[in-house]
Amino acid sequence: MGRKKTTKYNYVMATPCKNEEESLQKFAESVINQTVTPELWVIVDDSSTDRSPEILSDLEAKHSWIRIITNQGTKRDLGFHYARVVSQGLSSALEISSVENIPFEYIGLIDADMILENDFFEKIINRFEKEPRLGIASGTAAYYDKEKLVSETGRENLPIGGLRVWRKKCFIETDGFPISYSPDSVSNVQAILRGWETKRFDDIVGIQTRRTSSAEGLWKGYKTKGESDYYRDYHPIFIIFKFMKYSLTSPSYIGLAYLKGYINGIVRIRKKLDIPEVRKYYRNKHLEVGRYYAGKFKFKI
Incomplete structure (x- = not known):
């Protein structure tokens, strides 16, 4: 898949990863096969104990724009630990971009249990381009219940967590990714309080390999x-x-x-x-x- 030529679609992204060997390869392929691929993709391996590190190492060897960071953290935690891992990935993406002069206008956060439609980023960035005050946007997560595809419900002005994109200016104005319970929600509020719009788009979909909030049951x-x-x-x-x-x-x-x-x-x-x-x-x-x-x-x- 060819790299994009216009600066309009320039973005970097981060992904937290913990023991995702079953879905990681398909997820990675869905990013690699995007119609517009990221300038830089930082994946934080959060002390995985399965084959995830091996899969990640192979991805990094094959694609120069993929960087792997290993976090020697504690067990999976849906509270502060998750926020710290995500913050590490996003901060590293910004730092590497600065050091290596990688241009970007948008910042993505995609969890490793997602599988993206191949024009996910092209479609969502187009929405940003049409709405100058749009600061944070997400697609809608869906999961399979037996053979039926079920979409997660939610209000259209509340972007969800691990399927989101920030406008770079909004991310900086809101002090990056907060270390908090429900950091995605806190990030939304910080954007709203600074006059940015936030949206979740139902027609831009990410397929989850498990239901939201079910990673630990x-x-x-x-x-x-x-x-x-x-x-x-x-x-x-x-x-x-x-x-x-x-x-x-x-x-x-x-x-x-x-x-x-x-x-x-x-x-x-x-x-x-x-x-x-x-x-x-x-x-x-x-x-x-x-x-x-x-x-x-x-x-x-």
């Missing part, structure tokens, strides 16, 4: 969500709303897992996000959601 994934919502200081009304929503979702036990995580935050974590303006945004989130649905169904709140 759904119970642990949704318990982490509850801890995250405590840490970011969501209002108790919003917590109740989300508990009810998850309890009505299959499997229903994820509601209990979520509530347990929130209570764990109160009892054990105690500390909260140290960015006052972002905490204030989350604290009033239930009002924003209420206004959203009020407008959707045309009633006053």
Whole structure:
């Protein structure tokens, strides 16, 4: 696949990788076969114990624009550890680009359990080019439930985590990737508070090899969500709303897992996000959601 010639599509990207041997080769092929490939792709091997390091080494040997960094970290953690690994990858991509004079206008973060359609980056960068105030955008994640392809649901102004792209200027203005629970969400809020637009596009798809929050099992994934919502200081009304929503979702036990995580935050974590303006945004989130649905169904709140 030929390299792009115009600066319009110049981007770098980072990927955290931990024991992804089953899907890593297909994921890598989906990046290598993009209609516009990255100028630089930094993959952080987070102390994998399967064949991932071997696969990554082979990729680096074959493609000069792929760089592998090995992180001698601890076990997989959906909280701060994940954020630190991603931050390491993104920071390394920026540092290498600066040292080697690699030009780019966009920054991608794609998790290693994704398989991209071959024009993913071309399509999403085209959206940025049409919308000058678009700071962060993502595609929509989908996964196979038996033979059926199921798309993850979400609001159109909330880009998801491991399938996202930043405009370079927005990334710098928002101080890079935050070290936090739900760092993707915190990044979205920081962009919004600085006047940037954020969007998730339903027609730009990444296929997940597993359901969101299931890497360590759904119970642990949704318990982490509850801890995250405590840490970011969501209002108790919003917590109740989300508990009810998850309890009505299959499997229903994820509601209990979520509530347990929130209570764990109160009892054990105690500390909260140290960015006052972002905490204030989350604290009033239930009002924003209420206004959203009020407008959707045309009633006053």
